Structures are given as structure tokens and as C-alpha cells.
Amino acid sequence: MLLISCPNCGSRDETEFHYGGQAHVPYPENPSGLNDREWAEFLFYRDNTKGIFAExxxxxxxxxxxFNMLRDTVTYDIQSIYPMGAPRPDKAAAAPESGTASTAADSTTTGSAAPSIAATSITSTSTAPSTAPSTTQSGTTAPEGATK
Amino acid sequence: MANTTALTGINGLRDIRRSPASHLAEALETGSVPGKVVLKEGPFQTMAGVRVDPSSEEGARIASVTGGLPVRCGEVAGREGVSVLWLGPSEFLVVAAEEAHDSLGGDLIGSLTSALGDAPGQVVDLSANRTTYELSGPRARAVLEKGCALDLHPRKFKPGTALSTEVGNIPVTLWKTGEESFRLFPRASFADFLGRWLLDAMREYASPEVP
Structure with a gap:
């Protein structure tokens, strides 16, 4: 059982929480301009990080x-808890806030990724070790089910 | 089925309505151990869910109706007969006696609605959403500790504090109203399960204590 420190309520059991998936996945600036594969990658493709993961x-x-959390997927160690819309604390200086998504504190769609909506935008927030294989894969073969 | 033609206005409806744990009334009576732990249902309280930014002008108008809004987790604000429980940074539960409801001559919901006006936010009548269990007695904390992960020790959990949490895996708002008395607000559909769960947790205190 994880003991999660909610920014509003303090430490509570994991059973009181719901998981919301990877953080910092920006909504595409021009959704109608995406082809099927880019759209599928925005919707379904997420990092499978071994190590520190923003979620x-x-x-x-x-x-x-x-709220956002930096958690180690190997040790389950919670490293940081920070509000929605804030940049990832361990990469705070890297990428500026971008995209059309709101930067308001309650926004759920804000990302710190590069403004590009290309296929690499999904993997641009990933940590170095996992970037290489997923980029290679998405650059060469279309994922199954991505297009009709 | 009730004979609907015999109903005359709101008071006719009052006579035939049932609280979510009314079928447990007898079990609550026999399961309570006076002097150790007593469980009762306190049905039909007037409740309103309020969502408003407490720092805004409309937040101030709502606060003047309810006698203040709690500012952080656990706080309970209010005035005589009206309590406001903190559910979230901009979400509150207003609890008052049954008679405060507009259909019974009160004006709580109506005055909250008119205080909000057209401003962003909402006031929703949630009187039928939850029921109330009142658990009291020297063993009340021990009963709750069987199914609640919060630190309920008096040094941490003071009277006049209300927290949204889980008791027996049921989401409830747990309000400590006195040194040895708690109020639990489960949603109506969980009332049966939570009532039976509490009765089961209370059962050991009916037997003589083993030294």
C-alpha cells in the first residue's frame, strides 16, 4: 500500500486515489491536422519508463x-508531488510550457513537451533510456490498429 | 404500493418516505451496547452541495448565508443550526436539520441559491444523497479504527473536524462531533452495507471484557 501525500489533505492510503496515467502529454495544437497515426499516438502511446515517471x-x-507525482516505477519511491500545470520538477529548466493547452493550475492537459505535434511529441518527455527504442519503432512501422 | 390519492401535499409524502437504513432500525437498537458504543441513524438531514470559489464575491455571499466557509481540509464552519464541511478547495457540504429544508418551511437551499445568483458555481440539494449514522460511546473510536486508516487518536483528530475518507472500504465523510461521538455520512446506497459493517465491528463489545 502506497502512502500518498495529497497536497490538500495530507497523507492518505493509496485506495483513496485513482491513477491518471502519464503526465505532461500535451493536447495537439491542431488536432484536425493530424493523420490517423499521429492521433493514435497522442491518444494511446505512452512511455513505459523504468525509473522516474511523471504521472x-x-x-x-x-x-x-x-495532482502530478514523480514516482520511481522500480522502487515505488515517491520523489515529488506538484500541482497540475507545473513543469516537471527534475526537468524544470529544460522545456518551457508550450502548446495551446491552458497553463492554469487546474488544467489537466498542460505539458512541458516541445510544441511539435509530430510523432516524436509523445516520446519527447520520456527519459533518455526509453526514448531510443520507441522513437525508432514509431518512425518506421505503423502501429497495428492505428489506421483502418 | 402506497395509495397516492391519499397523499396531501408534502406532509403526505413525509409519512411514507423511508430513510436508507430504516430497515436496520431494529438491528441498530439491539446491536448497540449502551455505555460502550451506540449506533443510531439520524435520517433526513438537509444537505446541500456547494461549489464556489471561496475567495470570490459569490463565495463571500454564500459564506454570509452559512456563517463562513471552511478554508482547509478537516475544518467545519457554520452558524447555529448550519454546518459547512470542507470537501475540496472549492467544494463544501452544508448540513442542517430537516426543518431547514425549503419544502418544510425553511429557506436554506433557496437562500444559498439566491446568494450564488448567476455567478460561476453551483448549489445542489443533496438531502437525499446521504444518510447519517451517529456512533458514540467510549468504544466508538475502536470500532472505526477497524476499518479506517486515518489517525483517529484525539491528539490528531479533534472534535469539530470532518474528513472525507473510507470506513470499511466505503467512502464516507467522517465528522467528529464530540470527544466520543462521530457522525458518518455514507451515500444512500452504501447505508445498508456500512450499517451492517459497523454492527459487526461493535459486536465484540457486547461480551464481557476478557482480562
Whole structure:
């Protein structure tokens, strides 16, 4: 059982929370301009990081607010908890806030990734070791089910 | 089925309505151990869900109706007969006696609605959403500790504090109203399960204590 420190409520059991997937996946600036594969990659393709992973959580039984968390997927060690819309603390200086998504504190779609909506935008937030294989794969073969 | 033609206005409806744990009334009576732990249902309280930015002008108008808004997790604000529980940074639960409801001559919901006006936010009548269990007695904390992960020790959990959490895996708002009394607000559909769960947790205190 993880003990998660909600920014509003303090430490609570993991069972009070819901997982919201990878954080910092920006909504495409021009969704209608995407082809099927780029759209599928925005919707479904996420990092499978071994190590520090930025993810969203919802304190569904308590204050019902979203927040971001940096968690180690190997040790389950929670390294940082920060509000929605804030840049990733361990890469804060790297990429500026971008995209058309709101930067308001309650936004769930804000990302710190590069403004590009190309296929690499999904992997641009990933940590170095996992970037290489996924980029190679998405650059060469179309994923199954991505196009009709 | 009730004979609907015999109903005359709101008071006719009041006579035939049932609270979510009314079928447990007898079990609550026999399961309670006076002097140790007592469980009762306190049904039909007037409740309103309020979503408003507390720092805004409309937030101030709502606060003047309810007698203040709580500012952080656990706080309970209010005035005589009206309590406001903190559910989130901009979400509150207003709890008052049954008579405060507009259909029974009160004006709580109506005055909250008119205080909000057209401003962003909402006031929703949630009186039928939750029921109320009142758990009291020297063993009340021990009963809750069987199914609640929060630190319920009095040094941490003070009277006049309300927290949204889980009791027996049921999402409830747990309000400590006195040194040895708690109020639990489960949603209506969980009332049966939580009532039976609490009765089961209380059962050991009916037997003489083993030294």
C-alpha cells in the first residue's frame, strides 16, 4: 500500500486515489491536422519508463483534485508531488510550457513537451533510456490498429 | 404500493418516505451496547452541495448565508443550526436539520441559491444523497479504527473536524462531533452495507471484557 501525500489533505492510503496515467502529454495544437497515426499516438502511446515517471493522480475519495507525482516505477519511491500545470520538477529548466493547452493550475492537459505535434511529441518527455527504442519503432512501422 | 390519492401535499409524502437504513432500525437498537458504543441513524438531514470559489464575491455571499466557509481540509464552519464541511478547495457540504429544508418551511437551499445568483458555481440539494449514522460511546473510536486508516487518536483528530475518507472500504465523510461521538455520512446506497459493517465491528463489545 502506497502512502500518498495529497497536497490538500495530507497523507492518505493509496485506495483513496485513482491513477491518471502519464503526465505532461500535451493536447495537439491542431488536432484536425493530424493523420490517423499521429492521433493514435497522442491518444494511446505512452512511455513505459523504468525509473522516474511523471504521472497524474486523483484524490477521488478526498478532495477530488488532480495532482502530478514523480514516482520511481522500480522502487515505488515517491520523489515529488506538484500541482497540475507545473513543469516537471527534475526537468524544470529544460522545456518551457508550450502548446495551446491552458497553463492554469487546474488544467489537466498542460505539458512541458516541445510544441511539435509530430510523432516524436509523445516520446519527447520520456527519459533518455526509453526514448531510443520507441522513437525508432514509431518512425518506421505503423502501429497495428492505428489506421483502418 | 402506497395509495397516492391519499397523499396531501408534502406532509403526505413525509409519512411514507423511508430513510436508507430504516430497515436496520431494529438491528441498530439491539446491536448497540449502551455505555460502550451506540449506533443510531439520524435520517433526513438537509444537505446541500456547494461549489464556489471561496475567495470570490459569490463565495463571500454564500459564506454570509452559512456563517463562513471552511478554508482547509478537516475544518467545519457554520452558524447555529448550519454546518459547512470542507470537501475540496472549492467544494463544501452544508448540513442542517430537516426543518431547514425549503419544502418544510425553511429557506436554506433557496437562500444559498439566491446568494450564488448567476455567478460561476453551483448549489445542489443533496438531502437525499446521504444518510447519517451517529456512533458514540467510549468504544466508538475502536470500532472505526477497524476499518479506517486515518489517525483517529484525539491528539490528531479533534472534535469539530470532518474528513472525507473510507470506513470499511466505503467512502464516507467522517465528522467528529464530540470527544466520543462521530457522525458518518455514507451515500444512500452504501447505508445498508456500512450499517451492517459497523454492527459487526461493535459486536465484540457486547461480551464481557476478557482480562
Amino acid at each position: 497524474r493522480w486523483l484524490h477521488s475519495t478526498g478532495c477530488r483534485q488532480w
